[in-house]
Amino acid sequence: MSDTVDNPFFARLWVAMSAREPESLRLLRRENLLGLSGRVLEVGAGTGTNFAYYPDTVTEVIAVEPERRLAALAARAAGAAPVPVTVDTGTVEKLTARVEFDAVVCSLVLCSVEEPERVVGQLYSLLRPGGQLRYLEHVAGIGARAQLQKFADATLWPRLAGNCHTHRHTEETIAAAGFSVTDARREWAFPAWVPLPVAEFALGVAVKPA
Template identity: 70%
Template sequence: MSNTVDNPFFARVWTVMSAHETDAIRALRRENLAGLSGRVLEVGAGTGTNFEFYPDTVTEVVAVEPERRLAEVARRAAAAAPVPVTVSTDTVEQYMASGSEPFDAVVCSLVLCSVESPEGVLRELHSHLRPGGELRYLEHIASSGPRARLQKVADATFWPRLLGNCHTHRDTEQSIKGVGFSVSAARHEWTMPKWVPLPVSEFAIGRAVKQS
């Protein structure tokens, strides 16, 4: 596996998009991190958009972001964060393979759509959580009806190529349950009106627990 991720087009696009997120998405980010404590692993940190929302009960955040251009922006966000944040340019697979103490929580925000093997990554995340630890997720997900058809067409054509390997029609919550997490709280939110023909309008936000 390559130890670099080089996607200059997506890095430019995402840097702009993440700097202009809607209030609705920022509110979901804040909610997704509320109540966390201890040592946290954030997967696919992007430009560090989450960092400002970590509560002061978190003692350390290890944030992995393998796209070096995004990681550079994330490091600037880490310097201003209210909690200690370390940004690594490893992929999540490489970071976990290097060995680490168990984490109290894992945060996934708009990233499980882009990894090559969501189930494989989730299994590794499950194994690196302490018993009772939480996975906090905020992910766009597979919709139904006409939007599902739109997602499938987008995934098979231009969308992953342009947007960092993003696949919009993934049943992420089923994958989370399938690797052994117990979902304790979850709901779906629309961040744009349902009539807007975008494949990434529906989000799932939830908490999943590693049973002891």
């Protein structure tokens, strides 16, 4: 697939950040993949941080990562993964599948896509009936955190962080696409007092009706 992204600054930043993720975030990544089986689509694979956590009940992972530098690192990580992983260097918007997926995994990616409604709708179409969307995402906070997020999104944060928009109502977008959210909660990957717009995460399971 030939729709790669060239963002060298963000690629260098993400490589540094993913190598130093707090253990709290790694535990959330692992939990997000717990119990998966069958054929899985991972969107925005980055450097392949998730790959080591896939359970052996997964038969195949198609991992989409359009940033070419990150995709190269993801391909290297795929070689050490406990399940078969193929890295696709296109965008999910361009992806078509003759065989539907049993699950889709989104980890810190729906905050950065240009058209989240379109992307979530595409993910819905790629899932089999009864299939799951597993998500671990930056989402809109409340109170002072919300104001910080809005300020960050309106200034330099998206430019520095690969188009990340921290004040998105991602779970509402997922529900509006037709998914049924069956399990969801909020978790802090950093202490609540840390003045970061991305300290809080939403972790959840959404199901395409059978």
